[in-house]
Amino acid sequence: MLLEARGLKAGYGQTQVLHGLDFDVAEGGVTALLGANGAGKTTTLRAICGMCRVEGAVSFRGQALPGRATEDIVRLGIAHVPDGRGTFMELSVEENFRLGAYIRRDREVAADFDRLCGWFPRLKQRWKQQAGTLSGGEQQMLAIARALLLRPKLLLLDEPSFGLAPLIVQEIFDIMRRVRDESGVGILLVEQNANLALELADLAYLLETGRIVAHGRAAEIRQDEAIRRSYLGY
Amino acid sequence: MNGLAHQIVAGIATGGIYAAVALAIVMIYQATHHVNFAQGEMATLSTFIAWSMINAGMPYWVAFFATVVVSFAIGVAIERLLMRPVQNAPELTHVGVFIGLLLIIGNATGWIFGYTTKSFPSPFHSDKPLAGGLISAHELGSTAVTLAVLLLVWAFFRFTRLGLAMRAAAYNPRSARLVGIRVGWMLALGWGLAAAIGAVAGMMVAPIVFLDPTMMLGILLYAFAGALLGGIDNPMGAVIGGFVVGVLENLAGAYVVGTELKLTVALAIIIGVLVVRPSGLFGRVVYSRV
Amino acid sequence: MTRVDESLGPSGAAGGSRAWRATLLTLGIFAAVAPAFLLESFQLFQLTMAVIMALAVLGLNIVTGYNGQISLGHGAFFAVGAYVTAILMSHFDWSFWATLPVAALVCAAVGYGVGFPALRLGGLYLALTTFSLAVAVPQILKHKALEDWTGGVQGLFLVKPDPPFGLAVTPDQWMYLSVVAVAALCFWGTWNLVHSRIGRALMAIRDNPTAAQAMGMDISALKTKTFAASAMVTGIAGALSAVAIEFVAPDSFTFGVSITLFVGMVVGGVASILGSLFGGLFVLFVPNIAEAISKAAPGVIYGVILILFLFLLPGGFAGLLRQIAARLTRRRP
Numbered sequence: 123m124l125l126e127a128r129g130l131k132a133g134y135g136q137t138q139v140l141h142g143l144d145f146d147v148a149e150g151g152v153t154a155l156l157g158a159n160g161a162g163k164t165t166t167l168r169a170i171c172g173m174c175r176v177e178g179a180v181s182f183r184g185q186a187l188p189g190r191a192t193e194d195i196v197r198l199g200i201a202h203v204p205d206g207r208g209t210f211m212e213l214s215v216e217e218n219f220r221l222g223a224y225i226r227r228d229r230e231v232a233a234d235f236d237r238l239c240g241w242f243p244r245l246k247q248r249w250k251q252q253a254g255t256l257s258g259g260e261q262q263m264l265a266i267a268r269a270l271l272l273r274p275k276l277l278l279l280d281e282p283s284f285g286l287a288p289l290i291v292q293e294i295f296d297i298m299r300r301v302r303d304e305s306g307v308g309i310l311l312v313e314q315n316a317n318l319a320l321e322l323a324d325l326a327y328l329l330e331t332g333r334i335v336a337h338g339r340a341a342e343i344r345q346d347e348a349i350r351r352s353y354l355g356y
Numbered sequence: 357m358n359g360l361a362h363q364i365v366a367g368i369a370t371g372g373i374y375a376a377v378a379l380a381i382v383m384i385y386q387a388t389h390h391v392n393f394a395q396g397e398m399a400t401l402s403t404f405i406a407w408s409m410i411n412a413g414m415p416y417w418v419a420f421f422a423t424v425v426v427s428f429a430i431g432v433a434i435e436r437l438l439m440r441p442v443q444n445a446p447e448l449t450h451v452g453v454f455i456g457l458l459l460i461i462g463n464a465t466g467w468i469f470g471y472t473t474k475s476f477p478s479p480f481h482s483d484k485p486l487a488g489g490l491i492s493a494h495e496l497g498s499t500a501v502t503l504a505v506l507l508l509v510w511a512f513f514r515f516t517r518l519g520l521a522m523r524a525a526a527y528n529p530r531s532a533r534l535v536g537i538r539v540g541w542m543l544a545l546g547w548g549l550a551a552a553i554g555a556v557a558g559m560m561v562a563p564i565v566f567l568d569p570t571m572m573l574g575i576l577l578y579a580f581a582g583a584l585l586g587g588i589d590n591p592m593g594a595v596i597g598g599f600v601v602g603v604l605e606n607l608a609g610a611y612v613v614g615t616e617l618k619l620t621v622a623l624a625i626i627i628g629v630l631v632v633r634p635s636g637l638f639g640r641v642v643y644s645r646v
Numbered sequence: 647m648t649r650v651d652e653s654l655g656p657s658g659a660a661g662g663s664r665a666w667r668a669t670l671l672t673l674g675i676f677a678a679v680a681p682a683f684l685l686e687s688f689q690l691f692q693l694t695m696a697v698i699m700a701l702a703v704l705g706l707n708i709v710t711g712y713n714g715q716i717s718l719g720h721g722a723f724f725a726v727g728a729y730v731t732a733i734l735m736s737h738f739d740w741s742f743w744a745t746l747p748v749a750a751l752v753c754a755a756v757g758y759g760v761g762f763p764a765l766r767l768g769g770l771y772l773a774l775t776t777f778s779l780a781v782a783v784p785q786i787l788k789h790k791a792l793e794d795w796t797g798g799v800q801g802l803f804l805v806k807p808d809p810p811f812g813l814a815v816t817p818d819q820w821m822y823l824s825v826v827a828v829a830a831l832c833f834w835g836t837w838n839l840v841h842s843r844i845g846r847a848l849m850a851i852r853d854n855p856t857a858a859q860a861m862g863m864d865i866s867a868l869k870t871k872t873f874a875a876s877a878m879v880t881g882i883a884g885a886l887s888a889v890a891i892e893f894v895a896p897d898s899f900t901f902g903v904s905i906t907l908f909v910g911m912v913v914g915g916v917a918s919i920l921g922s923l924f925g926g927l928f929v930l931f932v933p934n935i936a937e938a939i940s941k942a943a944p945g946v947i948y949g950v951i952l953i954l955f956l957f958l959l960p961g962g963f964a965g966l967l968r969q970i971a972a973r974l975t976r977r978r979p
Contacts, residue, residue, distance in 0.1 A: 171534070192533040201534075208531040210524055221524050224517070225536035272535065391770055393718075393777065441957060447769040449956050451716055452912050455905055456953035463945025573901075577778050584774070623782040630771055631763045 124149045124276055124308040125170070129178040132162075132169035139165045141332040142178065146325070147276065152302055152309040154319040154340060157329035163312040164205050166329070167278045170310075171195050171202050182276065197225055201274035205281055207265040211254035215245050218253050218264055222271030231271070238267045241297060259290035266297065276308045277301070283315045291315070295322060320344045362490055363606045369495035370564075370578075371602020372502035376557040377572075377579035378586070378594040379506060380550035385588050387526040387546045388439070390450050394457035395554055395579070396572030398434075401461050402427040402555030403562050403571070404469045407476055416479045420559060424552045431551025435544040466569040476562035498560040505556050506595055509549070513591075522546055574619055578605060581625040587639020597636065601625060678826050682819045691890070692930060694822045698886045700926020701829045703910040704836055704919065705880030710908075711917035712840060713872045714852030716769050719776030721903030722783050723877040727753050727884030729787070732802045732894040733795050742807040742889050746828070749885035750878050757877020761870030780901035787896035801895025804888060825886050832879050837919050839875070848872055849917070880907070909952050915964025924963040 125147040132140040139162045147153045155163050169176045172192045180187040187195055196202070210218050219238075223231045239246040242263045248256060253264060262282055269277055282298070283291040295318055301307055302322070313319035320326055323340040328349065336349050343349055377395060384392045392398075402423050409419035438457065442449055480497030513519035525532040525542035532539050558572060565571055578601050586597025601622065609618045629636060681693055706720045730749040734740040760779075764772050787796055796802070809820035839845050850858040851865055859865050888894050910929040915921020932951070936944035959966055 193536050193538050196534055196536040204534065208534060210528050210531060212527050217520060220520060221535050224521060391774055448716060449960065451773050452956045453953055455908060456949045456956065459905065459949030459952065460946050463943055463949065467943035467946060573781060577781050580774055580778060619782045619785045623778045626775055626778050627763060630775060631766055634766065634771065
């Protein structure tokens with residue numbers, strides 16, 4: 123198992139947001155984390171990366187994560203595309219790419235640059251432009267490219283469809299399909315757009331006010347009308 | 357018009373020093389959103405360290421580079437030991453720590469090296485007057501050195517991996533962590549670099565104003581004015597601002613208010629900028645969303 | 647840093663009986679007056695200066711501690727107060743008491759004037775600007791254009807007022823008692839201000855300016871008036887200091903004064919009336935102690951103490967007392 127969480131609790135300051143979660147992400151698999159606003163989905167991703175107060179057990183390829191600094195967790199092979207994209211707005215697309223590969227010491231970085239520019243031709247067009255001038259969709263692509271440049275084993279995606287037009291969202295989800303198929307990266311996907319997420323995912327967990335209220339194979343959850351009506355709103 | 361030309365040239369020479377200190381201030385501001393009020397005292401201490409090395413017989417340039425390295429180390433140490441523990445504290449605490457630093461360094465300098473004014477050598481000499489007496493050897497040399505330093509720093513940030521990481525850490529520490537950058541150490545490096553730049557500025561200005569523990573206080577003020585004028589979050593702007601302030605100060609001192617009131621010119625610039633256009637000439641205008 | 651809710655008052659829960667308060671008051675008056683007759687001339691002078699500094703720190707506390715506008719230039723108001731008194735007494739032969747209200751008003755006006763550009767500046771920029779002001783003050787004071795008034799570098803000499811007819815006290819003792827009286831009045835006034843609705847408004851602006859504005863407070867008016875009040879109090883302290891020392895000169899008002907006031911405020915206790923008192927005592931007596939520890943570097947020790955307080959005791963002496971008092975009251979059954 124790539125990522126295992128048992129009894130994960132997390133919060134900010136005095137506020138407790140997650141009350142004990144158990145979930146898994148398999149190697150090469152896509153796990154979807156669904157739920158309404160405020161359910162704690164973003165907090166879950168942040169907890170994995172050590173960006174908030176964490177208790178409980180989270181292990182990544184056998185290594186315990188709680189207590190480590192974010193940058194150390196990243197160096198273990200976890201890439202996080204945060205809410206708001208986290209692009210370096212003042213820097214160029216090229217510089218964002220270079221930063222994505224910051225910790226890499228191997229010689230295949232240039233090849234990865236080319237490959238990703240092939241996947242995201244629009245980014246190649248805007249190579250020297252300031253990232254802040256890119257459209258929302260382009261910034262999302264840039265954020266994903268940056269995360270992939272890490273050559274991560276696990277990719278955390280926080281609401282990639284947020285604020286984007288449906289056509290762009292489709293593009294992005296197609297990219298994620300490619301990522302899953304071609305690179306064998308495990309993906310933990312947080313999404314409010316449950317339909318799209320369930321199309322892509324193998325497993326799904328439903329979060330409500332900091333607890334997992336349902337989980338199972340994505341295909342089953344999609345078929346289950348009761349769950350869809352109560353928790354996913356469609 | 358010889359007088360005017362010389363004033364402008366001299367203004368550019370001192371402006372180079374203000375630009376260097378302004379850059380140091382902006383670097384720390386960009387990374388931490390705090391102003392290092394003790395920057396001047398740190399530069400003075402560095403200059404005294406150089407002075408004692410030279411006095412002990414070390415050749416000038418050896419002492420120069422040794423001082424730069426030592427200053428870098430001191431800057432890193434201050435960030436790790438003093439700034440890190442209070443990084444999440446309220447603004448007042450930060451200002452307080454900077455003031456404390458100012459007191460400690462300023463007084464330690466006087467304590468260790470004494471309060472008598474000392475002369476500091478210039479490495480630039482010329483037997484013949486340059487450019488028809490328009491510029492002294494030291495003014496020319498000092499301008500060249502500060503420009504070289506500024507250029508090196510710019511190239512470092514623009515072209516090196518580490519420089520990129522430091523910029524990233526300053527702009528967006530959260531995202532920087534997410535690409536594996538050790539943000540804490542980037543801050544420490546920034547402090548070290550700022551301290552080193554300040555040391556160079558101190559060593560370049562000491563031959564002109566003579567070395568004593570309060571040497572840099574006025575200069576710090578001009579550097580503030582330059583940094584604000586250029587835009588306190590814009591390194592390039594700060595550098596330009598420093599040069600502008602240098603020239604303005606010289607011209608105002610020579611033709612308008614007299615040399616005794618030069619500091620007031622700096623004050624006037626500071627107030628003027630903050631009242632008219634707080635983001636400076638080149639800074640970003642930040643609107644706070646409620 | 648601890649935000650003090652002074653609306654509970656120093657005697658919070660125990661507030662109770664009038665007799666208790668009357669006793670405290672009497673004791674307080676006694677404690678304040680007694681030193682005049684117990685201490686030697688020089689020690690009395692030092693205590694006088696300590697009270698003056700406490701008053702100056704109180705002024706700074708009004709605008710920085712209670713209202714959150716960081717001023718590193720309060721030495722400037724101190725200087726203005728001192729010079730107004732000095733000039734009126736020296737050039738126009740005014741009596742000291744007559745100069746006090748004038749110094750107060752002039753400083754209030756200057757503070758109000760500074761308050762306007764200060765509105766545009768947030769914490770850091772204000773600190774920067776006031777810092778620059780503090781650095782520039784000696785130069786301004788020495789300027790030739792003002793020399794006729796200020797006495798230039800040589801400064802002006804003053805004479806302590808004589809005690810009024812009949813009172814069997816020395817000028818030094820009279821000075822001390824006058825200072826205590828004026829300071830007590832200002833402290834009392836500030837205490838009232840802080841515990842009033844206006845005081846709470848000031849603190850609201852400090853803690854959450856956006857919310858305060860949303861609740862309809864006229865922030866600009868309040869902030870400028872706060873600066874005025876703050877400058878006035880520190881200016882009064884300056885005026886008192888001019889007469890107590892019997893001398894003013896530009897080099898007495900370097901930016902070191904502003905720093906001293908700031909240190910006094912932090913060490914004594916930010917946003918605390920009692921803290922201001924501690925602060926005054928601290929800034930006057932500790933440099934002497936520091937010098938005893940290390941003849942060569944009292945300033946270093948000063949800075950170290952400041953940083954230690956910021957790290958370990960952000961509430962200052964007053965905060966420490968509060969913590970102790972809280973522990974004690976918790977133990978009562």
